[in-house]
Amino acid sequence: AQTVTQSQPEMSVQEAETVTLSCTYDTSESNYYLFWYKQPPSRQMILVIRQEAYKQQNATENRFSVNFQKAAKSFSLKISDSQLGDTAMYFCAFMKYNNNDMRFGAGTRLTVKP
């Protein structure tokens, strides 16, 4: 079974600074996808970034980037130039290739302070 672990229940960062959220996962699969989702108080889950396991290059989306370490089964999210609107719950998620059961971690509550 696949499990996703987020070891930081809460984090805070000053506006304009950089923060890194951690995620580890456990799987015996070689092909899979990893995701970071953001859930603001509005409750709607929003995809932040996606990584295919077969790609060695780390995904980036504007101020968001990941550090994907396949051998270590680690998938951290770096948020640069943090903004107040980044305040939200962040969930790391795993999906096997050709499967539809997306597994989520327990989340990290990020607060960006002015």
Place this chain on the structure above:
Amino acid sequence: DTGVSQDPRHKITKRGQNVTFRCDPISEHNRLYWYRQTLGQGPEFLTYFQNEAQLEKSRLLSDRFSAERPKGSFSTLEIQRTEQGDSAMYLCASSAQGTKLFFGSGTQLSVL
């Protein structure tokens, strides 16, 4: 693109009652998912539809739960004989081909 719509946004019911939630996916999306999220946890997969066919069901989906997507468009999730443990947020998501899921804002269920 109006996004994924869920109705109702909140539902309060008494233990033992039946409840039904509705999800309207993004119109061109043929894949639809239901998840359950309890306080302090990430969403847990319940079931998946491709068009009108229910292709996957989690063990979490007990026989009191049933989901349908009769015409491959909107979907309903019904919980019969609700229990206090069913209190959670029920999230719907849809996608076209690929792994990018678009989520609705969820239905928050409280069972008294």
